[in-house]
Amino acid sequence: xxxxxxxxxxxxxxxxxxxxxxxxxxxxxxxxxxxxxxxxxxxxxxxxxxxxxxxxxxxxxxxxxxxxxxxxxxxxxxxxxxxxxxxxxxxxxxxxxxxxxxxxxxxxxxxxxxxxxxxxxxxxxxxxxxxxxxxxxxxxxxxxxxxxxxxxxxxxxxxxxxxxxxxxxxxxxxxxxxxxxxxxxxxxxxxxxxxxxxxxxxxxxxxxxxxxxxxxxxxxxxxxxxxxxxxxxxxxxxxxxxxxxxxxxxxxxxxxxxxxxxxxxxxxxxxxxxxxxxxxxxxxx
Amino acid sequence: xxxxxxxxxxxxxxxxxxxxxxxxxxxxxxxxxxxxxxxxxxxxxxxxxxxxxxxxxxxxxxxxxxxxxxxxxxxxxxxxxxxxxxxxxxxxxxxxxxxxxxxxxxxxxxxxxxxxxxxxxxxxxxxxxxxxxxxxxxxxxxxxxxxxxxxxxxxxxxxxxxxxxxxxxxxxxxxxxxxxxxxxxxxxxxxxxxxxxxxxxxxxxxxxxxxxxxxxxxxxxxxxxxxxxxxxxxxxxxxxxxxxxx
Numbered sequence: 001x002x003x004x005x006x007x008x009x010x011x012x013x014x015x016x017x018x019x020x021x022x023x024x025x026x027x028x029x030x031x032x033x034x035x036x037x038x039x040x041x042x043x044x045x046x047x048x049x050x051x052x053x054x055x056x057x058x059x060x061x062x063x064x065x066x067x068x069x070x071x072x073x074x075x076x077x078x079x080x081x082x083x084x085x086x087x088x089x090x091x092x093x094x095x096x097x098x099x100x101x102x103x104x105x106x107x108x109x110x111x112x113x114x115x116x117x118x119x120x121x122x123x124x125x126x127x128x129x130x131x132x133x134x135x136x137x138x139x140x141x142x143x144x145x146x147x148x149x150x151x152x153x154x155x156x157x158x159x160x161x162x163x164x165x166x167x168x169x170x171x172x173x174x175x176x177x178x179x180x181x182x183x184x185x186x187x188x189x190x191x192x193x194x195x196x197x198x199x200x201x202x203x204x205x206x207x208x209x210x211x212x213x214x215x216x217x218x219x220x221x222x223x224x225x226x227x228x229x230x231x232x233x234x235x236x237x238x239x240x241x242x243x244x245x246x247x248x249x250x251x252x253x254x255x256x257x258x259x260x261x262x263x264x265x266x267x268x269x270x271x272x273x274x275x276x277x278x279x280x281x282x283x284x285x
Numbered sequence: 286x287x288x289x290x291x292x293x294x295x296x297x298x299x300x301x302x303x304x305x306x307x308x309x310x311x312x313x314x315x316x317x318x319x320x321x322x323x324x325x326x327x328x329x330x331x332x333x334x335x336x337x338x339x340x341x342x343x344x345x346x347x348x349x350x351x352x353x354x355x356x357x358x359x360x361x362x363x364x365x366x367x368x369x370x371x372x373x374x375x376x377x378x379x380x381x382x383x384x385x386x387x388x389x390x391x392x393x394x395x396x397x398x399x400x401x402x403x404x405x406x407x408x409x410x411x412x413x414x415x416x417x418x419x420x421x422x423x424x425x426x427x428x429x430x431x432x433x434x435x436x437x438x439x440x441x442x443x444x445x446x447x448x449x450x451x452x453x454x455x456x457x458x459x460x461x462x463x464x465x466x467x468x469x470x471x472x473x474x475x476x477x478x479x480x481x482x483x484x485x486x487x488x489x490x491x492x493x494x495x496x497x498x499x500x501x502x503x504x505x506x507x508x509x510x511x512x513x514x515x516x517x518x519x520x521x522x523x524x525x526x527x528x529x530x531x
Contacts, residue, residue: 041457041458041460042427042428042457153299155327155328158328182454252458252459255458256458257462257488257490258487259486259487259490259513259514262514263491265466266491267462268459268463269462
């Protein structure tokens with residue numbers, strides 16, 4: 001399998017009054033033309049891993065790695081200007097919260113058209129048609145009205161679908177999706193995942209899918225990295241996630257309410273400090 | 286007696302070609318001590334119903350009765366002693382420059398309580414936070430802890446009906462379990478009635494006795510959770526939802 005992205009020994013550090021805080025600690029993995037899931041709780045470093053790949057961590061945050069290779073290019077060696085050609089065009093990212101990712105004073109249509117025209121020399125009317133098509137592809141009814149609307153007029157779920165439309169319109173090689181569907185409800189979640197799934201298959205895109213929803217990841221991804229306290233504690237095939245051996249993974253699985261198994265009280269995860277001391281597992285395929 | 290009765294509720298936003306009819310003729314009632322769920326996809330109007338009950342959605346028509354009393358357009362003060370709301374996003378619903386003590390103290394003061402000091406301590410214990418959190422600011426708390434503060438604030442006026450707008454959707458699964466356990470305990474200890482909005486059928490299945498399924502602003506089906514567990518939804522949309530969440 002050809003490797004699109006290869007990350008070796010990635011560390012993300014933030015200086016605090018108590019010294020350096022390590023948000024990501026020695027993570028290595030590779031991504032082919034596949035759907036790679038990264039799961040973990042908030043604070044486990046999964047979003048930071050995604051951001052570090054795009055060099056979106058600003059000083060005083062520190063990113064260190066032996067290499068982050070996109071094809072043959074080492075992203076760490078690139079200048080800020082060269083990185084701008086990578087972001088959006090080659091690696092695109094759907095952020096967690098549409099409320100903070102969309103420009104509140106621009107109509108949705110203008111924002112999508114801008115994203116498209118930034119990376120291609122299309123005419124305005126062609127970009128408009130393409131944007132409408134993309135909005136329909138993420139199953140937004142009434143796309144004409146949405147094009148004229150402002151972000152505050154959208155519900156959270158619609159905002160997230162608009163973000164996905166905007167990120168996929170330049171046709172990137174790798175899509176990093178940071179909790180793209182946690183604001184969506186189950187029925188739409190499936191549709192959005194199907195759209196992403198189709199793109200990964202049709203265009204040979206690589207997908208890094210960051211989520212805290214274990215069942216979703218088990219269903220949707222090919223391979224899963226489970227992160228805890230900045231380290232990868234377990235790597236497994238997605239369809240074998242329910243046979244996971246690490247107590248942290250099992251704890252997360254057990255804390256979910258289930259329709260078919262009603263209980264009075266849900267199980268609460270007990271954390272073992274030893275989990276964060278074990279070295280990171282390599283996530284190479 | 287029914288705690289909350291809603292009949293023919295309509296809510297709309299905007300005008301002319303941008304007019305959106307968010308809730309269409311919604312009717313349901315919630316009995317005292319019951320936990321009632323509202324599920325549906327985003328934009329189906331489930332949060333708007335909660336906002337309409339508290340008076341946050343300005344344009345609407347229909348009947349809303351709390352404890353058998355019709356609710357006037359301008360909500361009177363005693364209304365907020367009976368009905369309180371917990372919002373979806375614990376990061377956005379707390380004032381960033383008010384300490385937890387100020388947040389809870391202000392609410393208690395506004396509702397005319399005298400023994401504020403004791404009550405703040407009692408509230409913090411009720412939601413399982415403890416005294417050491419009393420003088421912290423929201424940015425010093427995790428998402429789950431913030432949601433506990435938001436719940437404490439809602440409990441401050443000793444309400445009978447709690448409106449929960451996706452109380453755990455912004456939280457991790459492990460924290461979600463803690464908050465759902467807390468909400469279940471509080472309902473038992475304080476004899477509360479819940480109206481809970483969620484897009485997660487398994488959460489509603491865990492927390493509620495009955496639920497209404499919404500689609501495009503309409504309530505398409507009201508059913509018991511036991512029927513939900515047996516997968517006995519009658520409306521095709523609820524069946525579709527059920528299938529998607531198993």
